[in-house]
Amino acid sequence: MDLTATTADLASAAADVARLLPTRVHDPVLAGLVLRAAGHGVELAGSDREHAVRLTRAATVHVDGAVVVPAKPLADTLRGLDDPQVRLVVEGSRLAVRTSAARFALPLLDLASHPDVPPHPPAVGSAPARALTSALVPVSGAASKDDALPVFTGVRVHGAGDRLELIATDRYRMAFASLPWVPTGALDALAPAVVLAEASRQPDRDAEVVVHADADRIALSWAGGSVSTALLAAPFPDDRARKLLEAVIDSTVLVEADVLAGAVRRAVPYAGPHGSVTLQVDDGELRVRGSDPQSGESEESVKATIDGNRVTKTFQARYLADALRAFSGRRVELRIQDGLRSTVLTSQAGEDGVELTYLVVPLRTVS
Amino acid sequence: MDLTATTADLASAAADVARLLPTRVHDPVLAGLVLRAAGHGVELAGSDREHAVRLTRAATVHVDGAVVVPAKPLADTLRGLDDPQVRLVVEGSRLAVRTSAARFALPLLDLASHPDVPPHPPAVGSAPARALTSALVPVSGAASKDDALPVFTGVRVHGAGDRLELIATDRYRMAFASLPWVPTGALDALAPAVVLAEASRQPDRDAEVVVHADADRIALSWAGGSVSTALLAAPFPDDRARKLLEAVIDSTVLVEADVLAGAVRRAVPYAGPHGSVTLQVDDGELRVRGSDPQSGESEESVKATIDGNRVTKTFQARYLADALRAFSGRRVELRIQDGLRSTVLTSQAGEDGVELTYLVVPLRTVS
Incomplete structure (x- = not known):
């Protein structure tokens, strides 16, 4: 050579x-x-x-x-x-x-x-690289990094008509995305989140990515390359995940994702031993609060459009920050549910046709 | 307030x-x-x-x-x-x-x-911030990070007429700098390298820094701030350090510091279990070599002006890289000594009047 x-x-x-x-x-x-x-x-x-x-x-x-x-x-x-x-x-x-x-x-x-690269399973559909990355990066970020529970380290990849659906959860938060999809076969697989996210970053943004899958492996291929990986052999709790998406809304808050993310970041020094921040829905604003025995207290107001009750929820600051980062540059809608039900973050679909929904479970607080 | x-x-x-x-x-x-x-x-x-x-x-x-x-x-x-x-x-x-x-x-x-900031010891002299930083940063980098041997975590600070001398060593390398100094008293102290380097970065580059010292503390002060620290209570091996500076030169190599640093960096994947690279003095060039049982071998030629014998020395790659970084942007002279005596790196004094000498001890090699 x-x-x-x-x-x-x-x-x-x-x-x-x-x-x-x-x-x-x-x-x-x-x-x-x-x-x-x-x-x-x-x-x-x-x-x-x-x-x-x-x-x-x-x-x-x-x-x-x-x-x-x-x-x-x-x-x-x-x-x-x-x-x-x-x-x-x-x-x-x-x-x-x-x-x-x-x-x-x-x-x-x-x-x-050398084991060599195994042949790809049959093609089951294709999607634009741009949309696939912008959906896979936040969804795979919601998966667990803990290999002890493999099911939570995966992204469920599911072809539903002309939409490709991606879901991942680590039990404390869940991300669900759907994007435009040209199906050529059936697709329902649980693949390692880390590998999928890494693979989706490799093609050019303008490439078309073909998804190949069978019962054992999934592969992404594009002009100039491919990545494949063995599937996770665990049943994804699909019904429970979808049930979480059926929200019973107590209050709806429309806010600039980056502005709220800034306020959450500034509350982190006051997030206390559990790293928690509190969101309080008020008239025309969302108050972001922290409290810590050593550092003291913080309170910041973020302008918001409110519809519904004045409610207060406490979250793990880093989960809230991860969720808001997924909506960076956009207005995000927070659908706050009653009690310990998840808060649902969504926004309008982007130009790439990706719809993203992010759920964060609030913390139990003593009040 | x-x-x-x-x-x-x-x-x-x-x-x-x-x-x-x-x-x-x-x-x-x-x-x-x-x-x-x-x-x-x-x-x-x-x-x-x-x-x-x-x-x-x-x-x-x-x-x-x-x-x-x-x-x-x-x-x-x-x-x-x-x-x-x-x-x-x-x-x-x-x-x-x-x-x-x-x-x-x-x-x-x-x-x-609160213990409050103690009063400064008497002023013993002053130096421009720019020169002090450009001397203290590389010298303090040659000190040890291991608190078990406090003497090697310090920088010896010594007023010698109209020059301020700084020395530090971790036993495997030594850095010596001298810079312009306006004395107003005697100065001979061993101060923690980390604190001095950090302190020297704080004043504006154009400020004049006053050094204060007594038997217990040293302080740097400038318009708008000061940092002080307790001295290290250990005798610096001054005579041995100075003796190392008396070189018996076998070969002198004049080379662009950044070009040689690039070659050393590229040899690192081949630096083997001991992280070592070999410099071989040849006609009009310096050969940088690495060898590792897993990765293979590397050899790169760097143009150099040679005066003296064709010699070969092996060094810890990271010590050589640290030493070369101290001369970044300049031509550096390597004075290679016989046997296991240190290789001495120097260059012409910069515009700030700082003279820097860096010694690196070669590794014992089986030949």
Whole structure:
């Protein structure tokens, strides 16, 4: 194998592959990056059997070939180069990364023992990358990071006619998004939130992303790349999740998401040992309050359009901040429900057709 | 106390005070920030007996007074405000931080039990802030972070005629700087590196900094503020340190510091389990090499002016990177000595009159 390519192109692709691979593995080949040069391009791929990624980049191929080398040092080396062009050439038992003044020689791992990228399951539909990212990023953020309960680390991906629905919850909050969808088959899967969010960031914003799925795996593919992952084998509590969306509204508050987020952020030093802030619905305003035995108390007024009762709810500040960030740049509607029922955040669908609903469970307070 | 001031002014001063105070203390008043309003200004001060800081900022004082409040929530609150002006007013047992839409109420701590900022020791000389910072930042970076050996966490500060000398070492490297100095007394002290570096960053670049010292404390003061700290009670190995500066040069290499730093950074993925890189002096170039059983090997050539023997030395990559960063933007001279004697890095004095010498001890290698 011998090729010359634009350093920045290869560096970003190698970083994307390396990020999806595990760093600590028993078998070093699973942390390997496969390079396949042929025609006018080079393919960068990785697979640890669970996740797999394959990206194609333009290259001037002098000699076709395929090798596998450790992914992290390759990605680190390409990222650090100042030269605009880089040459990758097999020299004996090494892949040499060459620039005008430097040579970095990575050991070749055993290509035959690399699991390779599995074939994609059948295509089940497609969506614009822009809409998919803007829906997946906030939804996957609502999933749990705790692997002890796998079901809550997943995003439920469900094709419903011409809409793709995404749901995730960590039990204290839930995010639900729907976006335009061109179905070509049935889709109902629970996939790891972290991998989906990472994958949705890789295609160009203007690309069309095809979703492939069967009973075991899901893959996203676009012109120039794909990411696939094994599904989570856990039943998502679908009925309970949907029931939460049926709101019994006590009070509706319309407010600029960023303004409220600023007030919540300023209340954080006063959020106390439980990190909680209180929202009090008042005439034409929402009062954001904090109270802490050491720091003292805070109160800030945020202009709002109110419809309904004057109610007071206490939330985990960081959940409220996460929810508001998902609506950044927009007016958000808070539908406050009675008692300990979730507060529902929504806004009008954006230009990309993404509808987002975010639920945050209030805290039990002593009053 | 009641005053109005520019939010950004107060926020930066409160952050500077909070940064020098401990966050975990038995007595909360030691993590307190003292505010003293009088005339046309407000003083922000903190002291945990060991370190002390006092900064003055312009303010419109409505009512004179002095209070002490928890430093961190005050600093965090001021930093988060969007309003350009802020009012600080005592309301009952609280200090209220007020903006157009918000009120943050911090509890008043007991001013009588605050240790207050101790009076400065006598002035012993002065130096321009710009030169002091550009000398103290790299020198303090060469000190150890390990409190178990206090002598190596300090910077030796020594007045030598019309030059101020600064030395620090963690035993594996040593930095020595001298800068223009107007003496008014004798100065020979060992002060905590972290505090000195932090203090030297606070005055305006154009300010003149007065150094105050006696047998127990050192203080830096300038128009608008001061920082003082207890000295380290340990004898600095002065003779040994100075002896290291007497170089027996084997080879001299003149090279652009940033170019060599780039090559060292690119060798890091190949620096192996000990994080080491090798410099090989060759004709008109310096070769930077790395070797690691997993990642492979690297070699990069850097153009250099060589005088002396072709020698090879291996260094801890991060020590070499730290040393080169101190000479960023300049040509640096590497004086390579025989055997395991330190390599000495120097460059011509800058416009600020700072002369810097950095020693890095090479690693023992099997050859």
